Amino acid sequence: MIYRVKTEGMGCQHCIMRVTNAMNALGAEIKSMELNDFAVDFNGDPAAIREAVEDLGFDVVSLEEN
Numbered sequence: 653m654i655y656r657v658k659t660e661g662m663g664c665q666h667c668i669m670r671v672t673n674a675m676n677a678l679g680a681e682i683k684s685m686e687l688n689d690f691a692v693d694f695n696g697d698p699a700a701i702r703e704a705v706e707d708l709g710f711d712v713v714s715l716e717e718n
Contacts, residue, residue: 654683654693654718655701661710662688674704691718 662668668685675682680694680701694701702712 653695653698654691655698655715656691656718657689657701657705657715658713659688659690659705659710660713667708667710670708671705671710674708675701678704688713 659671662671664687668687671690672682672685675690675692675694678694678696678700680692680696683691683693685691692701698715698717702715705712
């Protein structure tokens with residue numbers, strides 16, 4: 653399932669790298685990644701995506717099935 657995630661607080665390439673690493677640790681495949689907006693292919697509970705992003709200190713504004 654593809655999820656589109658919009659966040660607040662991702663301000664640099666280092667932030668993108670941290671979120672990418674967190675998604676990889678979940679087993680989510682990144683489909684697109686920009687500051688404050690990314691899409692992942694993930695077959696688990698989408699709450700795990702939200703939790704991983706928020707654990708990094710970013711706010712999840714929306715998380716929707718794409």
